[in-house]
Amino acid sequence: MLNDEILLKIEKPARYIGGEVNSVMKDKEKVDIRFAMCFPDVYEIGMSHLGIQIIYDMLNRFEDTWCERVYSPWTDLDAVMRKENIPLFALESQDPVKEFDFLGITLQYEMCYTNILQVLELSGIPVWAKDRFGDDPIVIGGGPCSYNPEPIADFFDLFYIGEGETMYRRLLDLYKEMKTAGRSREEFLREAGKLPGIYCPSLYDVAYNEDGTIAAFAPRYGDVPATVSKEMVTELSDTYYPLKPVVPFIKVTQDRVVLEIMRGCIRGCRFCQAGQLYRPLRERDVKVLKDYALEMLKNTGYEEISLSSLSSSDYSQLPELIDYLMEECNRKKINISLPSLRIDAFSLDVMSKVQDVKKSSLTFAPEAGSQRLRDVINKGLTEEVILNGAREAFEGGWNKVKLYFMLGLPTETKEDIEGIAKLSNEIAKVYYEAVPKEKRQGRVQIVTSTSFFVPKPFTPFQWAQMSTKEEFLDKAYTVKEAVRNQLNQKSIKYNYHEADVTVLEGVFARGDRKISEVIYRAYKKGCLFDSWSEYFDNDLWLQAFEECGVSIDFYTTRARSENEIFPWDFISCGVSKEFLLREWKKALDETTSPNCRQACQGCGASSYCVGVCTEEKTGVSK
Amino acid sequence: MKLRIKFSKCGPMVFIGHLDMMRYFQKAMRRAEVDISYSSGFSPHQIMSFAAPLGVGIASKGEYMDIGVDSLTTSAQVKDALNRVMVEGVKIESVKLLPENAENAMSSVAAAKYTISFREAYAPDFDLFGQIDDYLAQKEIRVVKETKKGSKEIDLKPHIYEFSFDNEKQEVSLLVDASSSGNIKPVFVMEDYYRFCGRVAGEFDFIVTREDTFTNIGTDEKPDFVPLDYVGEDY
Numbered sequence A: 001m002l003n004d005e006i007l008l009k010i011e012k013p014a015r016y017i018g019g020e021v022n023s024v025m026k027d028k029e030k031v032d033i034r035f036a037m038c039f040p041d042v043y044e045i046g047m048s049h050l051g052i053q054i055i056y057d058m059l060n061r062f063e064d065t066w067c068e069r070v071y072s073p074w075t076d077l078d079a080v081m082r083k084e085n086i087p088l089f090a091l092e093s094q095d096p097v098k099e100f101d102f103l104g105i106t107l108q109y110e111m112c113y114t115n116i117l118q119v120l121e122l123s124g125i126p127v128w129a130k131d132r133f134g135d136d137p138i139v140i141g142g143g144p145c146s147y148n149p150e151p152i153a154d155f156f157d158l159f160y161i162g163e164g165e166t167m168y169r170r171l172l173d174l175y176k177e178m179k180t181a182g183r184s185r186e187e188f189l190r191e192a193g194k195l196p197g198i199y200c201p202s203l204y205d206v207a208y209n210e211d212g213t214i215a216a217f218a219p220r221y222g223d224v225p226a227t228v229s230k231e232m233v234t235e236l237s238d239t240y241y242p243l244k245p246v247v248p249f250i251k252v253t254q255d256r257v258v259l260e261i262m263r264g265c266i267r268g269c270r271f272c273q274a275g276q277l278y279r280p281l282r283e284r285d286v287k288v289l290k291d292y293a294l295e296m297l298k299n300t301g302y303e304e305i306s307l308s309s310l311s312s313s314d315y316s317q318l319p320e321l322i323d324y325l326m327e328e329c330n331r332k333k334i335n336i337s338l339p340s341l342r343i344d345a346f347s348l349d350v351m352s353k354v355q356d357v358k359k360s361s362l363t364f365a366p367e368a369g370s371q372r373l374r375d376v377i378n379k380g381l382t383e384e385v386i387l388n389g390a391r392e393a394f395e396g397g398w399n400k401v402k403l404y405f406m407l408g409l410p411t412e413t414k415e416d417i418e419g420i421a422k423l424s425n426e427i428a429k430v431y432y433e434a435v436p437k438e439k440r441q442g443r444v445q446i447v448t449s450t451s452f453f454v455p456k457p458f459t460p461f462q463w464a465q466m467s468t469k470e471e472f473l474d475k476a477y478t479v480k481e482a483v484r485n486q487l488n489q490k491s492i493k494y495n496y497h498e499a500d501v502t503v504l505e506g507v508f509a510r511g512d513r514k515i516s517e518v519i520y521r522a523y524k525k526g527c528l529f530d531s532w533s534e535y536f537d538n539d540l541w542l543q544a545f546e547e548c549g550v551s552i553d554f555y556t557t558r559a560r561s562e563n564e565i566f567p568w569d570f571i572s573c574g575v576s577k578e579f580l581l582r583e584w585k586k587a588l589d590e591t592t593s594p595n596c597r598q599a600c601q602g603c604g605a606s607s608y609c610v611g612v613c614t615e616e617k618t619g620v621s622k
Numbered sequence B: 001m002k003l004r005i006k007f008s009k010c011g012p013m014v015f016i017g018h019l020d021m022m023r024y025f026q027k028a029m030r031r032a033e034v035d036i037s038y039s040s041g042f043s044p045h046q047i048m049s050f051a052a053p054l055g056v057g058i059a060s061k062g063e064y065m066d067i068g069v070d071s072l073t074t075s076a077q078v079k080d081a082l083n084r085v086m087v088e089g090v091k092i093e094s095v096k097l098l099p100e101n102a103e104n105a106m107s108s109v110a111a112a113k114y115t116i117s118f119r120e121a122y123a124p125d126f127d128l129f130g131q132i133d134d135y136l137a138q139k140e141i142r143v144v145k146e147t148k149k150g151s152k153e154i155d156l157k158p159h160i161y162e163f164s165f166d167n168e169k170q171e172v173s174l175l176v177d178a179s180s181s182g183n184i185k186p187v188f189v190m191e192d193y194y195r196f197c198g199r200v201a202g203e204f205d206f207i208v209t210r211e212d213t214f215t216n217i218g219t220d221e222k223p224d225f226v227p228l229d230y231v232g233e234d235y
């Protein structure tokens, strides 16, 4: 453990002491495998993540394994550790990470990549996988960013592609078996690379064309699979779930019981990666969820519970679940924090019961400002639906609205962009129409936010050209101007962010192995905690790209041909490239696609034979 | 009905600050299924109040909080139920039922007793014992105390009730005012004493443990300090 003096000097020592409620202690002499599970960001962020709690719980249910947690030390402790040569340790045992068998790193967003290097370096583990040997921990990545692992492939021994519940047991058994048999690290990695869902970067060779695109990507050995298919839980009601999640002492971002109600999404918005990666939609049984909710509340003592999933309104048993939770929680004085729901009579009723209407706000995510562009991105939210929902809500007493849009979507025109301001204005207008003067609580407050669009792998927009920083900012100014020209401009607040980070995200999202050198250099120059605006230093990044001779535009603004081999093509997330290409062409054609409950689009995920793929279809109504 | 709960806090838990301890206990009440009372209103909160906040880094054998409950079981039941859900380093020492008219925990605090030892490599390089009597024999002990409103000069002397040094254990024992109006931090006294001895105390010299927190059942002139849970009863 860090000595008292250090703990007293640094900010929030509770980040580093472990010992939280439900954290798992084991006798290290009595386990075969020690697993350090890392979220490469500060404790408060990492502790808020459900995925880690799931894996932590699962691995600790294995008697032969002790899984412990590791987070990025904040900059204050980072400096102390470097100065005093203190190795990074896991929270539970406080033992150095370097002594562990595995270091698992979850990859939730691209901007954590330099923190991976921090964790490796502070642990005393060679940063480059090729430099590791013997007893160094096996460094394994997982999570959404591992669907294009190539920009960080050289830092990892293995990646786990897909949902963690299914393949870890086999991986650990293999590890134990080979370790007992005295086999080498290389031999283990070679065998691991043959397991379903496990990708071992060092077993593959990449050849490039002269223009920098990929000419070939192939395994080095005949017995290593050419395609790595994602692992997926087929029966969500019958798998691991952390009924005793670790409860932090300090306030963290997600400080409540989290109930994951389903995985996957039926909607197929064309910009959305999650909507494709986790196909097909699978629901968790409502009875199971009710039991989980009570048990988790009892085991943690939390005063709040929230539901987690993509597009929660699509959960078929939502009314039953929410009714149940409202009753139980009311009795137990527990708050329900609702996910963002489609605004309709049901959700407004629920919201009015669990939130203070005067303080809460309505959320709409039309994502694009015009119907034309919403058709391009396949966001089935019409202006009529939004305005009707808003009207109903205003009549019910709400007067705050949050709107989310994206800028830089494929085919976007000036009219589409100005449409953002117009739609905001229309909503304000509805308020003044719907609510008589004497009933108004001041002005309606509309907060319109835009983010910049980043084309992501495994989406129909993976072929799309991304905007430059200047274009992004121009678009934001256009919105700003347009808002100023609206009649109700005083009721509309417009927010947008800097574009530098977005550009980098664009590079990492569709990057290849050439990017790892850039990340390494940027880190060496001092880049760390890049997702924290106060630490993000764009100039250092630009220098790193320059020094490595890597062009940003190649990854962001470049047009990609239909038959280009993408760095992530060797991974199968269940959705075929043909399907994505079909959707890309439909997008350019401004044609929408029905959702998975209406009609199957033959995306390929039905090969898993579960969830929504096996449901009868309703057909497209209207 | 009000219960007074005494707990101790040691080990790494000393790094958990006062507000986080309150949050910790709110959750613990739910885990232990204590029938705690709630305030009314849109977002009800538990009826719970703490006696004297403890600084980060300080261990304690005598912390107190009062809670309201809607039904009574027994002292032992509540104590065991809570101890079953505690983390290592926090222990429930006693649970007492307060008489109807009892003053709340916070306002009944009069004094706290501390033991102060020295962090390794920071032991005093002078005879610490030697000058305590001289120090206390001063007519006044004028010091500048920093408060939220700025600094002011006060006389420390009436706020120090006991100050002694155990040579064998190399430990200082200090009983000082801990009331909300005159709370004295133990390190503050040590720093001033070091100054008196012509020394400068370092930031990390002392390991402080609060031994107990007291209320005064005597008078201001003739105080009679008893632990805070003295006023309650087992039930």
Ligand code: SF4
Binding pocket: A265, A266, A267, A268, A269, A272, A273, A274, A275, A276, A310, A311
């Ligand atoms: S509704 Fe659209 S944006 Fe939301 S998760 Fe589903 S596909 Fe993605």
Ligand code: SF4
Binding pocket: A279, A280, A281, A595, A596, A599, A600, A601, A602, A603, A604, A605, A606, A607, A612, A613
């Ligand atoms: S196969 Fe059909 S139903 Fe299944 S996820 Fe794909 S589009 Fe949806």
